[in-house]
Amino acid sequence: MKTTISQLKNHIDETVTIGAWLSNKRSSGKIAFLQLRDGTGFVQGVVVKAEVEESLWTTAKGMTQETSMYVTGKVQSDERSQTGVELVVTDITVLHEAVDYPITPKEHGTEFLMDHRHLWLRSKRQHAIMKVRNEIIHSMYEFFHNNEFIKVDPPILTGSSAEGTTTLFHTKYFDEDAYLSQSGQLYMEAAAMALGKVFSFGPTFRAEKSKTRRHLIEFWMIEPEMAFVEHEESLQIQEQFVSHVVQSVLERCQLELSILGRDVSKLEKVKAPFPRISYDDAITLLKEKGFDDIEWGEDFGAPHETAIAESYEQPVFITNYPKEIKAFYMKPHPERDDVVLCADLIAPEGYGEIIGGSQRIDDLDLMKARYEEHGLTDDAYRWYLELRQYGSVPHSGFGLGLERTVAWITGAEHVRETIPFPRLLNRLYP
Numbered sequence: 001m002k003t004t005i006s007q008l009k010n011h012i013d014e015t016v017t018i019g020a021w022l023s024n025k026r027s028s029g030k031i032a033f034l035q036l037r038d039g040t041g042f043v044q045g046v047v048v049k050a051e052v053e054e055s056l057w058t059t060a061k062g063m064t065q066e067t068s069m070y071v072t073g074k075v076q077s078d079e080r081s082q083t084g085v086e087l088v089v090t091d092i093t094v095l096h097e098a099v100d101y102p103i104t105p106k107e108h109g110t111e112f113l114m115d116h117r118h119l120w121l122r123s124k125r126q127h128a129i130m131k132v133r134n135e136i137i138h139s140m141y142e143f144f145h146n147n148e149f150i151k152v153d154p155p156i157l158t159g160s161s162a163e164g165t166t167t168l169f170h171t172k173y174f175d176e177d178a179y180l181s182q183s184g185q186l187y188m189e190a191a192a193m194a195l196g197k198v199f200s201f202g203p204t205f206r207a208e209k210s211k212t213r214r215h216l217i218e219f220w221m222i223e224p225e226m227a228f229v230e231h232e233e234s235l236q237i238q239e240q241f242v243s244h245v246v247q248s249v250l251e252r253c254q255l256e257l258s259i260l261g262r263d264v265s266k267l268e269k270v271k272a273p274f275p276r277i278s279y280d281d282a283i284t285l286l287k288e289k290g291f292d293d294i295e296w297g298e299d300f301g302a303p304h305e306t307a308i309a310e311s312y313e314q315p316v317f318i319t320n321y322p323k324e325i326k327a328f329y330m331k332p333h334p335e336r337d338d339v340v341l342c343a344d345l346i347a348p349e350g351y352g353e354i355i356g357g358s359q360r361i362d363d364l365d366l367m368k369a370r371y372e373e374h375g376l377t378d379d380a381y382r383w384y385l386e387l388r389q390y391g392s393v394p395h396s397g398f399g400l401g402l403e404r405t406v407a408w409i410t411g412a413e414h415v416r417e418t419i420p421f422p423r424l425l426n427r428l429y430p
């Protein structure tokens with residue numbers, strides 16, 4: 001019977017066949033241990049010389065790393081293995097012999113691994129990260145589905161910019177100018193006026209010349225937008241959303257988290273509600289911690305975010321930033337016109353900002369004034385203004401960066417490991 005490694009535990013004492021690759025091998029004169037992988041998981045195959053035909057022994061003993069095959073064997077329960085089973089091999093059909101696979105079990109440098117990303121993805125650690133990424137996406141959809149959000153897909157090619165014009169990727173759109181989307185938000189606001197509570201999930205692009213462990217040029221963002229939802233309610237939805245995602249991964253990716261050596265006790269504490277600190281108080285806190293380089297009105301850098309996050313065990317919302325350092329569409333604070341109704345959610349353990357969100361300006365005249373201030377005279381922005389012209393309502397939304405969230409939950413040091421084919425400054429290959 002043909003099956004997969006993930007299903008072996010349901011076939012104890014049965015003889016089954018799996019398609020697999022050899023990820024590693026140990027052998028003595030009498031017994032060979034084949035580390036097999038098939039995408040669904042990893043399992044050890046055991047070949048005992050005295051119990052198999054000569055030709056099978058020769059095949060097993062000479063097999064090279066990443067050779068592909070069909071393996072037949074009897075499934076045995078094995079308490080010591082992570083998957084709880086091993087396969088006592090009775091037959092192997094080699095499909096393709098891999099010669100000189102470049103990624104050996106020894107240590108390799110980062111650039112070498114990045115150049116071989118198309119193969120590096122096969123390794124146990126990368127496999128575990130991709131499985132967690134998949135579960136994060138799954139639990140995000142689950143949360144929004146359970147809460148009656150509608151999935152809406154904004155365009156990738158756009159004529160306008162949501163997050164400022166400095167980091168746009170430009171392309172020609174026949175005779176017009178077009179840009180790769182930095183954020184679907186403006187379109188999601190239009191969608192919220194049609195469908196109430198909506199969310200998008202898609203690639204976004206930023207031509208940022210940043211070379212940090214948190215920056216990608218192409219990254220995936222989930223962007224909910226909600227009509228009739230004000231700032232405070234939006235924060236509550238965000239903390240419930242993030243708690244749901246973290247708790248789902250803890251429940252469904254135990255094996256992957258253990259392969260990654262993640263300290264799950266830290267993740268177990270991630271439950272709504274999350275602490276909040278205003279931008280004003282965050283400045284005071286930083287000064288107390290000895291940061292002399294930051295003044296009110298300046299944006300936080302990674303060291304500042306890390307220092308603020310260190311005061312908490314949960315993710316923390318930093319609220320009400322100065323209007324000057326935030327996007328044009330954010331609604332002013334009702335009692336102060338120098339700060340806006342926004343919040344960034346900062347992950348613990350130095351992973352930085354994972355969410356940026358705000359209540360949006362819903363007043364037509366105020367939005368017109370912002371257009372003037374920001375020079376948004378281009379016809380490409382006309383439609384966005386019209387959303388405030390016909391039945392405008394209070395609304396809020398946010399964007400969660402998937403890769404930063406995966407990095408935090410998996411404990412990966414750098415976002416380059418959290419996306420299958422990272423696009424980084426100076427890297428478009430593979």
Ligand code: 4AD
Pocket residue numbers: 162163182183184185206208214215216217219221223224353354355356357358397398399400401402403404415
């Ligand atoms: O804070 P940002 O720029 O917010 C927006 O784009 C809003 N329009 C979202 C909205 O309200 N709908 O980006 C949102 C998140 C950040 O918190 C961060 O997690 C991630 O996107 N992000 C990046 N991730 C990887 N590499 C980059 N260069 C990123 N830039 C932002």
Ligand code: MG
Pocket residue numbers: 344353355356
């Ligand atoms: Mg931001």
